[in-house]
Amino acid sequence: MDEYIEKVLTGEILASKKVILACKRHKKDLERAKTDDFPYYFDKERADKAIMFMEMLPDPKTLQTFPLADFQKFIIGSIYGWYRKDHPEWRRFRKAMISVARKNGKSLLISGVGLYEFLFGKDPAYSRQIFCTANDKKQASIVFEMIAKRLTALRSRDDWVKRATKRVREEIRNLDDYSYVRPLSRDTGTVDGFEPYVAILDEYAASKTIEMMELLESGQGQLDNSLTMIISTAGFDLNAPMHTIEYPYARKILEGEIEDETYFAYIAEQDNIEEIDDESTWIKSNPILSVESQYERVMNYLRKRKKESQEKGTYNSVLIKNFNMWRQAEEDSYMDIETWDDAEVPRADIQGKKVWFGVDVGRTSDLFAISWLIPFEGYWYADSFAFVGTKYGLDAKIKADRLDYRHLEEIGQCEITTLESGVIDTERVYDWLHEFVSVNDLDVQAICFDPAQYGPLLTLIEKNHPEWEQIQIRQGTLTLSMPTKQFRDDVIEKRVVHAPNEILSGAVNNAVLKTDNNGARIDKNKYANKIDALDALLDAYAVCFTTDIDNYLTDDDILNGDFGF
Incomplete structure (x- = not known):
């Protein structure tokens, strides 16, 4: 985690402006944590514990385990390393937005978070509710099924996990402490006793309204240690809540325009459209390119997507999904x-x-x-x-x-x-x-x-x-x-x-x-x-538009002492 931050800040790893700001924020907060005025502290041991757990989880497609990428360690380390000084069991970051291009392992990463909280979450020690949410039931089930498959692999390796957990249709149950994981979407219906200890919003860019966000946040009102994680690539709809509310809010936090110490943001994107012509910058939106074993596969995929989109006239789609840039869906949009x-x-x-x-x-x-x-x-x-x-x-x-x-x-x-x-x-x-x-x-x-x-x-x-x-x-x-x-x-x-x-x-x-x-x-x-x-x-x-404002004179201009014939 520390190595990634230093490489980003020194330019050894090329990163988007917002990722650089996120790294600067972490480093600055480490210094602030040494003072009495800053109410949070960083626990590296707890951060490393969460990272180690994520790295022992198998990929649902291959059932093989892989080390986390450096940017993934930064995300997990930040979420699980910062705590409150007055309540060391309460997390600092209660909300997180993670935005990267497709094929960067975001759903896989977030499924690890859901499983970690399901098995080892605290405060509350019992009846933790973990919801995998999305705009529709199919999307909400993606992360849920990833959690279920990775849990199945763990059950085959660990007797306690096998004894203590069970899947019943669309619910994963922890038999020891009555916690559960469920998928949730607009068409799920009423949820009794709704108190989402952890809420995962997958592909939030597709949400047309703030209904789901309001439902989750209202349900967390009585919880002291809840976590909401927004995870999404950019989208076509510039009036979607992610673009009009969450994205600018996260940007303002990173830029220091507003202060919200409980909100974590990691936004990997191209900083401008001109960068698309320079392959060396693609790591900004695709941080998985820092993993040597993934580099050629991902680069070849991106080259192919770019070439095909230019030939088919679907360039906007590639800019959005593969380079994480918010764009209008229509090629005839009036103004970008x-x-x-x-x-x-x-x-x-x-x-x-x-x-x-x-x-x-x-x-x-x-x-x-x-x-x-x-x-x-x-x-x-x-x-x-x-x-x-x-x-x-x-x-x-x-x-x-x-x-x-x-x-x-x-x-x-x-x-x-x-x-x-x-x-x-x-x-x-x-x-x-x-x-x-x-x-x-x-x-x-x-x-x-x-x-x-x-x-x-x-x-x-x-x-x-x-x-x-x-x-x-x-x-x-x-x-x-x-x-x-x-x-x-x-x-x-x-x-x-x-x-x-x-x-x-x-x-x-x-x-x-x-x-x-x-x-x-x-x-x-x-x-x-x-x-x-x-x-x-x-x-x-x-x-x-026919008025010449380059030579525009107001009444004040004419009446002041400097104006004359």
Whole structure:
């Protein structure tokens, strides 16, 4: 474990930025552990004990035992080496996210964790519940069956294990302490006395909602020593909870942006798409390449996958599954996620600025989106706000849109309608817009709108703010083709940047580019996916993109003493 960390930090083993940060975090914490202020300590003996157990387990396919790879020792050593100083039997890391490319032994590794906890777990000493979970029953059974097969091999070697354990259909029982292992998925049904001591979420990137995570975490509420392990390769769905919630949370922990001492993260990925052309970097997403005996087999597999994908037009799939990079599933995606993420900036001070609003009206199932563009020196700053209808139920909408609107309302990115009908109240939309402009002392240049259902808001603005110019944006390709293409180019060149905004980012992730004889415009990739916030933003941009912000002058520029003729 220590050798791996040193090799990563010295560059002898090439690793992703996030893996390097994970190694730096461990080394830093070893120094912090020497102080009274840091409440955790590292027990190398206990870490080594867990590693030794994993190494004595047979591979279910060959029934042979193999040493753990160096990166696997780092993962297991971290999870089983750190403990609380005030309760030495309680683990430090209560949640872990492990993300590597396919064929790097992640399911095999995690089955060892499940079996170790089943046989030797403590606190509670009895009735430990270990669940192998996934989006569907078939996936949930993969790790469960690995545990069962490895246990069968142990039973043939050890009399105590043989006497103390038993499999009954889809449950593995410890007869000595009443613990058990079960597969669990959305279609499993009710689980009595649900308290998951260890919860393994396999291929979490495939989960469309946070239902399973909420179920597991709520069940762990009364446990002091529980463990949740998320293990997954990247996925196609950029609005999946793993990508929108867990992945950015883990990244922020590793980068030191937020502090969570109980969360462990190991994310092996390519740092950019250009690295795919350099085979020497493939170890970043495939750390198993550090194992000499596996090197040629894995490299030949990756070369073949890359070559075939380029010939068949399935390159995105290989980038996702074999190089652990989050990508849109559609080859005609409007904008790649790296481009959009690179253009994110901290929320700006917009006090007293000129503003162009774009409006896309929704009443029941759609969002009522208001997006805006504000000129700064040399670039446009974009942000958005949404009103959420609940006509068919808020939980159903959260599930369909894959956006946690309750959380987004708490952080100020949307507002959920309070009308019993579930319909969005246009008067409330107007009140919010009026207040937003007033509080920020904004100079409204235009309200750029999609005419569909816009009439009620148009009337309210005409009555109360006749000075706000309202500009209708025709929704055909002929009108929107040029600003749609230019917006993407300007995001690439950082001439358009954006605030952190999950609804707007989700819309960008959902958008695909449709073309006809008149040009191009965005559309959504599936019926349920929302692009309302981006539609609203492009309505504003259809007016803004002709404005020369390189030579843009504000009223303050003109009125200050430095301006003259």
